[in-house]
Amino acid sequence: AAITKLATGATLTAADGRVVKAARIGRLVDQRAAARAVELVLRRLGGDQQSTEVPIGGFDVVEPAAPVDKVASATVALVTEAAVVPIGNPDRLESARATRWLRYPIDGVDSLTSGTWESVAGGFATTAANADPNRVLPLDAARTLEREGAIGRLHGEFMVTVGNGTPVATARRFGVEWAAELRKAGVQAAILTAT
Structure with missing residues (x-):
């Protein structure tokens, strides 16, 4: 079933047994990487903390242990x-x-x-x-x-x-x-x- 979906261009899901989050697929974009990077930096300097081309997964917050007394x-x-x-x-x-x-x-x-x-x-x-x-x-x-x-x-x-x-x-x-x-x-x- 998964092969048939792939052959038709459909996206596989966890129900199909897909393990990875997303495949790396090359795509053409209107701007070169350098121009996109400059735009991202300017957006960040302007206060936009959300824009990214590479989203980072969430990480645990670990509460530090208490200081050692002696x-x-x-x-x-x-x-x-x-x-x-x-x-x-x-x-x-x-x-x-x-x-x-x-x-x-x-x-x-x-x-x-x-x-x-x-x-x-x-x-x-x-x-x-x-x-x-x-x-x-x-x-x-x-x-x-x-x-x-x-x-x-x-x-x-x-x-x-x-x-x-x-x-x-x-x-x-x-x-x-x-x-x-x-x-x-x-x-x-x-x-x-x-x-």
Whole structure:
């Protein structure tokens, strides 16, 4: 039935089993992109906040957690969507559209070293991150805070996924799972680094 609809030029709907919101269809327009962009900027400067050629889907509003009362005695975790993994990516974390998250032990580790850790993220140029993985997962700085007594202690493992192209529903699930795991481990705060 869906093939017949397509052949006649009809639009498929969810009832036909269509999953995506809309197909990308090229179309001719009267103005070039540069002219349309200038017009959009002028409309925005004039107060129009609705006009767009690329509508963005809605996002959740997440209420921030209350501040940690005694950070100097708190257990703090490191979590990231920067896809930091052991060199060679032995657990095969995706570089985009994550379906899972991983955890790695950091007890006794003071710093993430190049050649031992790498970012496999597909959403940004990873050269600087791979030269010094602490840029995207600040273990070295967190250990300094721990030694100075600014935080109680660092949680013994970090949690990682990749944010690049990950669906909001999947990211929401990761957040719920991370929060449950961290609560169970007695963690009071987390430092989430994002790319």
